Structure formats: C-alpha cells, structure tokens
Amino acid sequence: MAATFSFASKPVDPAAETGRVADPACGGFVSFEGWVRDENEGQRVLGLDYEAYVDLAVREGERIVAEALRRFGVRHVRCVHRIGALSLGELAVWVGVSAPHRAEAFAACRYVIDEVKHRVPIWKKEHYAGGDSGWVNCERCAQPTAAGGQHDHAHHQGHDHGHAQPHAPAAVLPPSDYSRQKQLREIGEAGQERLRRARVLVVGAGGLGVPVLGYLAGAGVGVLGIMDGDTLSPSNLHRQTLYALGDVGQPKALLATRRLRALNPDVDVRPFVERATAASLAPLVGDYDVVVDCSDNFATAFAVHDAARQAGVAAVFASIYQYEGQLQVVRGGGAGSCLRCVWETATPDGVVGNCAEAGVLGPVPGVLGSLQAMETLKLLLDLPGTLTDEVLLVDLLSLETRRLRAPRNRACSQGCVRLGQQPAESVELRFASLDEVAAAGYLLVDIRNDDEVAGRPPPVASVHVPMQRLLDHPEIIEGRGRTVLMCARGSRSRGTTEALRARGLQTVWSLEGGLEAYLAEAGAAIGADSDA
Amino acid sequence: MTTVHVQYYAILREQARASRETVTTRAQTAAALYAELTARHGFTLAESLMKVAINGEFAPWASVLNDGDEIVYIPPVAGG
Known part of the structure; x- marks a missing residue:
C-alpha cells in the first residue's frame, strides 16, 4: 500500500504512472487527468505557468493522499502535479487510485483531486490571447461552493458543470465573526472559547444532519466530525439544503465538509466516508464531547447510542416520520435515562417507514435538526x-x-446497553498456557487475596489486585487495554468480570478454570516431556 | 367504563385518521385499550414495538386507566 504526492517539472506519462499503482490485489483502477484548457472567464488562454511553494505543497499533498488511503480503504493513491510552463491540452495533474473494488477507487480519486485543488498551495499564471497574463492562487480561487472545488484551468474529463464560480483573484476572507451570539449574556467570550474547544461528531449528513452541521459550524465548534457513507441523491435536495443538484452522486460527508470549511474556516471539519457501525464508531466516539445521531435507521441509532453510552459521551437523538419527530438527549458519564431505557432494543428496520417509504416534508427534519443543534449547544455551553x-x-x-418524562430504567445502572445486546458473548477465555495470555496481548490480573498469592505465587508475570479492591476501584484497570482476571478456580474471576462489564468495562475477561487449571496442565506437560 | 383522551403519533395517526380522540372504554389497562383500538382502527404495529405514556410519563403497559387520563401511544420513528 502506498500513497504518494509529487511535483513534476517535465511532462507526466500517464501509462508510467498507472504502472506505479498496479497491484494484483486490485480489481479497480480510477484515474483523473486535469488538462490545460483554452478558455477561462471568457478570456482565451494560450498557456500557463504553475508555481508551488514546494515544501509546504508536498506536505499538504502527502497528507491528502494519506487521508484518501485511510478513509476509503484503497490500496494505492498517487498524485502528480506539474509545475513550470504548460501549453494547451497538456496534462496538469494526474491522480490514480487502485483498490480491490471500483466504488472506493472512484470515491478516493474524487476526494484527492478536490482536496488538492482546494488545499495545496499552487499558483498559476495564465497567458491570455490579448497578451495579458494574470496570477491565480488555486487555494483562494477554489472558493468552495456546493458544486465543489473544480474551478477550472484544467479541464477534467466528463466536465459536469459550468463556470458559474467567480474566478476572482485571491480575496482575503474576513475573520469569522461570532459577535451576535457572544452578545448573549450566557455566552460571551468564555462561552465562545468553550465552543472553540468543543468536539462534536455528527452521524448522518442528511435531513437532520444538515441543520445540525450548519449551526454548529456557524457557532464555531472547534472540531466537527461527519460520518456518512451515502452519496447524494436528487431526492435528498428538498430537505438537505447544504447541497446542490450538481453534487449528486458524491459522498455527502465530503460535500458537507467542503461547504462547512467555506462557511467557517475556523472549524476543523473531519469527514468519515463510511457507514456508522459499532466497529467504525468505537475508536472515534471517545474523542468527542457530544455525538449527534442524525441517522435514518434504527440499527445506526442504536449503534451510535451504545458506542456513546459505553464511552460515557453525551448523545443527542432525533428521528422523524412525515410531519412529526422525536427528540431525546442522553447525558454523558452514564447518567440519566438512555435510549434503551425507552426502547429496549432496536426496532427492526422496515417495520415503520423511513423518509423514502413514508414521505417527509423538508422543514420537518429542518426543525428537528435545529432542535438537535440547540440541545448540543446547550450541553456544550451548560445552558439551562x-x-x-x-x-x-x-x-x-x-x-x-x-x-x-422517560425515567431511568432500574436496570440501566447495570447496563441497559449490555442488556439490550444479544447474544451475550462469553466472558471466559481459555489459553494453551498462561504464557499465552501476555503473548495474545492481554494483561493478566491476579484477583486472589494476599495469602493465596503468597501460598501459590503465579508462575507468570501478572498484576495483583485483590477482588474487593478491584470492585471498589475498577479504574485501576480502566484504560489498560484487554485484561484477563485470574482467581484460583475461575469462579470469582467470572463474577468480577461480569460485575465490571455491567459497569461499562467491556475489555475484561475471566480466565476459565483459574490458576489451578493451568498448574495442573503445566504439571502434566512436564511429565510428558520427561517421558519423551 | 372509563373515559380517556388518546393521542396518536406517526403511523398510528395515519391508521386512525386522527391525531386524537376521546374514548369511553371497558378496558382496564393501557394494553387492553390498545388491543381494543387496534381492532377498531386496524393498527399494524404490535404492542411489543410500541411505547405508551400516561399523563406525560412513559408507563408500563399494565398501567390501570383512570378517568381523564391522557394516553399517548408512541411508535418508534427512524427517519432522518
């Protein structure tokens, strides 16, 4: 796997570049070529010069290709950008992506060219037919619109939009202005600073997600994560007002990212072009202060809920049906009632209609999404x-x-999340030998009492935390990764494991059979060796 | 007989063709009333998928009805 970005001062050979991303593991290859076009803003262009601040540009370019590799799960990403003098029709930029399947190759290729045009500091000097010439800063003239960063000196294949974007020379953007909200007594400078430090993950960039993202970006929330694996469809546009008809077919997470960066460059917008699942959410959710569920199905809402609840992160839920909606805020730190206190398990999708099946009027998600944005800001700002x-x-x-009123379920303290998940996986683990515990990446914790340990010290490295102390202070093992508890015969460790899991520690297991099972086996093994 | 006010949301509103009605019933519990209303309106959602709130609070299906109760039957909703 490789992601490379480079500049070339000589003509680029597409065939040679393609060879560099060839891989027998890949069934799909997508490339993009940007060419020098003969016209810009009504002026005939005869040729142009590209200049780049190479050190900075290469670093940003490498960042973009690495992002594409990671986000789309493709195998090779390569981008070569020309610098120097180019004539009409000449290849200005080449992007090639190879992947096991075509869908991710298309998406990654599109991502790279859009981001390169938007973020990499490259300037071009256009030479016009009248003898004039003019410098254009790519980063600036790529003032993003919903239609994407494709301002075009280079003509891209399948040219799909006009040139409505003004190709004005670099205009310096005014700084983001939060004066209207800072004027509120409850917010002020301190509140604005809180928002600047806040991190919010929005799952779903559709009808609910659009107002949530717009208002949170406008408010100056420091980090906005956007997770959505869908592409824009024309039927989305009556309610998803961030997008344009020309965006159809593109990943919504990327479209939203581009729009929000244009709306407020202060915000660090992070797109995740993938479906929200337990697996994709688990490593992310803990990085955020609030997760906002703007998904359109029960399975995703519950995955968001469980991930947030397990990470102790607050979550704001909304869902809609035709002219109605429901809103629920689940507090962080495991406090209060949760989604599963109300709905124990996810309703199978398909039982009640979603927007496609039941229909929806545009302002309905607009209102519910705005309420989600409001509740999120209230949480972040500690408003009443x-x-x-x-x-x-x-x-x-x-x-x-x-x-x-949705009171907390009495079982919630023992983990609504866990009760709702089925089937319950076994908390017991068995290893070939005690040495295997560490070799498999687990921390071995001996929960026997002091006398037991003194009488029969563990034969391998382990941490000693007596059972009661561990139950009183589970934080001792929290954050230490996967942990296996060991007692003499496996019954206290199983009970302790179950108690810790009920309190939200999901990375703890019990050593099946306890220490005695392994001492017996070790003895048998020694006997076998001496026989041989 | 008990007289209660019933509020419908989402698919129930569609199937009942009304967002609220006042019902006089022999049903003793929220569950029994839902069964009665299902027979009348042809509700398609099973009780097990639904929630009920009585007088502003989510309540067990076995809750006994009292005159004047505000009953809200709430279907799950997922659109976004």
Whole structure:
C-alpha cells in the first residue's frame, strides 16, 4: 500500500504512472487527468505557468493522499502535479487510485483531486490571447461552493458543470465573526472559547444532519466530525439544503465538509466516508464531547447510542416520520435515562417507514435538526433547560409539542446497553498456557487475596489486585487495554468480570478454570516431556 | 367504563385518521385499550414495538386507566 504526492517539472506519462499503482490485489483502477484548457472567464488562454511553494505543497499533498488511503480503504493513491510552463491540452495533474473494488477507487480519486485543488498551495499564471497574463492562487480561487472545488484551468474529463464560480483573484476572507451570539449574556467570550474547544461528531449528513452541521459550524465548534457513507441523491435536495443538484452522486460527508470549511474556516471539519457501525464508531466516539445521531435507521441509532453510552459521551437523538419527530438527549458519564431505557432494543428496520417509504416534508427534519443543534449547544455551553430524562414529541401539523418524562430504567445502572445486546458473548477465555495470555496481548490480573498469592505465587508475570479492591476501584484497570482476571478456580474471576462489564468495562475477561487449571496442565506437560 | 383522551403519533395517526380522540372504554389497562383500538382502527404495529405514556410519563403497559387520563401511544420513528 502506498500513497504518494509529487511535483513534476517535465511532462507526466500517464501509462508510467498507472504502472506505479498496479497491484494484483486490485480489481479497480480510477484515474483523473486535469488538462490545460483554452478558455477561462471568457478570456482565451494560450498557456500557463504553475508555481508551488514546494515544501509546504508536498506536505499538504502527502497528507491528502494519506487521508484518501485511510478513509476509503484503497490500496494505492498517487498524485502528480506539474509545475513550470504548460501549453494547451497538456496534462496538469494526474491522480490514480487502485483498490480491490471500483466504488472506493472512484470515491478516493474524487476526494484527492478536490482536496488538492482546494488545499495545496499552487499558483498559476495564465497567458491570455490579448497578451495579458494574470496570477491565480488555486487555494483562494477554489472558493468552495456546493458544486465543489473544480474551478477550472484544467479541464477534467466528463466536465459536469459550468463556470458559474467567480474566478476572482485571491480575496482575503474576513475573520469569522461570532459577535451576535457572544452578545448573549450566557455566552460571551468564555462561552465562545468553550465552543472553540468543543468536539462534536455528527452521524448522518442528511435531513437532520444538515441543520445540525450548519449551526454548529456557524457557532464555531472547534472540531466537527461527519460520518456518512451515502452519496447524494436528487431526492435528498428538498430537505438537505447544504447541497446542490450538481453534487449528486458524491459522498455527502465530503460535500458537507467542503461547504462547512467555506462557511467557517475556523472549524476543523473531519469527514468519515463510511457507514456508522459499532466497529467504525468505537475508536472515534471517545474523542468527542457530544455525538449527534442524525441517522435514518434504527440499527445506526442504536449503534451510535451504545458506542456513546459505553464511552460515557453525551448523545443527542432525533428521528422523524412525515410531519412529526422525536427528540431525546442522553447525558454523558452514564447518567440519566438512555435510549434503551425507552426502547429496549432496536426496532427492526422496515417495520415503520423511513423518509423514502413514508414521505417527509423538508422543514420537518429542518426543525428537528435545529432542535438537535440547540440541545448540543446547550450541553456544550451548560445552558439551562436541556431535555433531561425526557422524550420530546413534535407534531408540525398541529404545532403541538409534548415533553414526556422517560425515567431511568432500574436496570440501566447495570447496563441497559449490555442488556439490550444479544447474544451475550462469553466472558471466559481459555489459553494453551498462561504464557499465552501476555503473548495474545492481554494483561493478566491476579484477583486472589494476599495469602493465596503468597501460598501459590503465579508462575507468570501478572498484576495483583485483590477482588474487593478491584470492585471498589475498577479504574485501576480502566484504560489498560484487554485484561484477563485470574482467581484460583475461575469462579470469582467470572463474577468480577461480569460485575465490571455491567459497569461499562467491556475489555475484561475471566480466565476459565483459574490458576489451578493451568498448574495442573503445566504439571502434566512436564511429565510428558520427561517421558519423551 | 372509563373515559380517556388518546393521542396518536406517526403511523398510528395515519391508521386512525386522527391525531386524537376521546374514548369511553371497558378496558382496564393501557394494553387492553390498545388491543381494543387496534381492532377498531386496524393498527399494524404490535404492542411489543410500541411505547405508551400516561399523563406525560412513559408507563408500563399494565398501567390501570383512570378517568381523564391522557394516553399517548408512541411508535418508534427512524427517519432522518
């Protein structure tokens, strides 16, 4: 696997470049070529010169190809950009991506060219027919619009949009201005600083996600993660107002990223072009202060919920049906009632209609998404009135709202999340020998009491934390990775493991059979050796 | 007989063709009333998929109905 970005001062040979991303593991190869076009903004272009601040540009370019490799799971990403004098029709930039399957290759290729045009500091001097010439800073003239960063000196294949974007010379953007919200007594400079340090993950960049993302970016939330594996469809546009018809077919996470970066360059927008699942969410959720579920199906909402609850991160849920919506805020740190306190398990998708099946009017997700943005800001700013242990029902035909109390389920303290997940996996692990525990990457924790340990010291390296002390202070092993608890026969360790899991520690297991099982085996093994 | 006010949301509203109605019933519990209303309106969602709130709070299906109760039957909703 490789991701490379480079500049070339001589003509680029596409065939040679293609050979550099060839890989027998790849069934798909997508390339993009940008060519020097003969016209720009009504002026005939005869040729142009490219200049780059090479050190900086290469570093940014390498970052982009590495992002593409990681985000789309492709095997090779290569981008070569020309510098120097180019004539009409000449190849200005080449991007090639190879991957096991075509879909990710297309998406990664599109991502690279869009990001390169937007982020890499390259300037071009256009030579016009009238004898004039002009410098254009690519980064600036790529003032993003919903239609993407394709301003075009280079003509890309399958040219799919016009040149409505003004090709004005670099205009210096004014700084982001939060004065209107800072004027609120509850916010001020301190509140604005809190928002700047805040990190919010938005799952789903559709009808609910669009207002959430727009308002949070506008408010100056420091980091905005966007997870969405879908591409834009024309039927989305009546309610997803961030996008344009010319964007159809492109990944929404990337479209939204481009729009939000243009809306507020202060915000660090991080796109994740993938479906939200337990596996994709688990490593991410802990990095955020609030997760906002803007998904359109039960399975995803519950995956978001469980990941957030396990990480102790607050989560804001909304869902809609035709003219109505529901809103629920689940507090961080395991406090309050959760989604599973209300709905024990995810309703099978398909039982009740989604937007495609049941229909929806555009402002409905607009209103519910705006409420999610509001609740998120209330959480981040510690404003009063947050929906707490409640579900809000909103009917936009009658304009009635209902705030229903949703008390915490008595079982929630023992883990609604765990109770709702099925089937329960075994908490017991068996190894070939005790040495295998560490070799397999587990920390071995001996939970026997002091006398037991003194009487029969463990034969391998382990950490000694007596059972009661561990139950009183589970934080001792929290964050230490995968942990195997060991007692004499495996029964105390199993009970302790179950108790810790109920408190949210999911990376703890019990050594089946306890120490005695392994001492017996070791003895047998020694006997066998001496026989041989 | 008990008289209660019933509010419908989402697919229930569609199937009942009304967002609320006042019902006088022999049903003793929220569950029994839902069964009665299902027979009348042809609700397609099983009770096990639904939630019920009584007087502003999520409540068990076995809750006993009292005159004047505000009953809200809430289907799950997933659109986004």
